[in-house]
Amino acid sequence: MLKISQSAYVSLRQHGEETYPHECCGVLLGRFDDDSESVSKTVSRVARCGNTREDSPHNRYNIDPRDLIRIQRDGRERGEDIVGFYHSHPDHPAQWSPTDLAEAHWFGCSYLITSVEKGKATITNSFELKGSDEDDKKFVDEKTEVV
């Protein structure tokens, strides 16, 4: 279960519209609510990032690790943790791709994908990266609640 604040949800969808036809990307900040196998997360805010894939920004994204270090540092000062990431699929379904899975390494975190069709954000889906290592990792549909 991913609970996300209305303002964070609106912000990440707007980000996808603003960067269309390129992919947007960013970080979900909040807290992990328990340590059970099915981790619940609450997102209090998002941190927008630039897409460093200037060679193919319409269908690839990459977050600069230096952005992540800065966001992580700011989050710690606010008592927040990195609980996931978001990106957009311009004119493409809000479903994970083989590339998304291959490039996902943050186990237990949420990967939120928003489909942006002709410049308008449509469906947003969340997937949690499950598994114990690179060999058995998989994305699992995750229920999202906007609170």
Next chain:
Amino acid sequence: MPQIQIPSPLRQYSGKQASVHVPGKTVGEALAGLVAQHPDLKRHLYTEEGKLRTFVNIYVNDEDMRYLQKEATVLKDGDTISIVPSIAGGCPQRVCFWRDGWSAETSPNAPPRALSLVRNVVRRHTN
């Protein structure tokens, strides 16, 4: 003693600690100290050949160690090492999995032969 920041997915292997202090004069020594303290971290950071996994970025303060002296980078008092698994993705083939099957999108820039190939693959898997 350098401090190593542990990203959230790896904390289950570091006793749930977000940061760990380890001895070490270089990045390599500090990382070796980390996996000595928390052996379960090793397979998530290193390949079986002992090389750092390609998606694991190591930063000293705000500098990528690959642009310093890599694992031989000498540490100073107060330095912070960050372990940052990469974050990337995308749909380069314009083919994505749907909940009820899979389909293909047409890219205006895709060569016609590539599109034909994709359509044939999709047709074979959906009919």
